[in-house]
Amino acid sequence: MHxxxxxxxxxxxxxxxxxxxxxxKPGRTDxxxxxxxxxxNQPIKQQPYRVSYAExxxxxxxxxxxxxxxxxxxxxxxxxxxxxxxxxxNGGIRFCIDYRKLNAATVKDCYPMPLIDDIIDVLSGSKIFxxxxxxxxx
Numbered sequence: 713m714h715x716x717x718x719x720x721x722x723x724x725x726x727x728x729x730x731x732x733x734x735x736x737k738p739g740r741t742d743x744x745x746x747x748x749x750x751x752x753n754q755p756i757k758q759q760p761y762r763v764s765y766a767e768x769x770x771x772x773x774x775x776x777x778x779x780x781x782x783x784x785x786x787x788x789x790x791x792x793x794x795x796x797x798x799x800x801x802n803g804g805i806r807f808c809i810d811y812r813k814l815n816a817a818t819v820k821d822c823y824p825m826p827l828i829d830d831i832i833d834v835l836s837g838s839k840i841f842x843x844x845x846x847x848x849x850x
Contacts (some may be wrong), residue, residue, distance in 0.1 A: 740782075753817040755790035758810070763797065770805060771797055778807075 763771065774797075778784045796808040835841070 748814070748821040750791075750814075750817050751819045755792075756788065756813045756817060758813060761794045761796060763808075767797055771795065771799040771807075774805065774807060783834050 775784065779786075791814060793814055794810050796810060798806045798808055800806055
């Protein structure tokens with residue numbers, strides 16, 4: 713098995729190909745429905761974190777781009793978590809959502825995590841493995 717890292721030429725070619733508008737659009741499925749179980753907890757509405765005017769402009773532009781690409785959509789959920797804008801080493805930005813309070817209110821799943829040995833058995837015979845989001849470089 714060969715490890716592919718951010719310095720591998722094939723990764724850079726794949727990342728370049730992924731930057732095309734059509735490849736940025738996320739896929740969708742109706743095969744899986746997901747719901748976060750919050751039990752009896754009341755919705756948590758957190759205030760947004762303060763940001764400078766310039767950072768607010770950057771955040772608004774990123775949100776607009778994410779909406780156009782279909783990554784996010786408008787919501788009227790009573791649950792509100794604040795957004796953090798983190799600077800990447802290359803000067804770009806990364807959105808992080810502070811879900812700590814939501815996580816604390818979430819009912820934990822009662823089934824165990826799969827054993828790593830079982831996962832490796834399922835993956836045996838596979839040729840390609842990916843553990844990174846190469847388009848976003850993390």
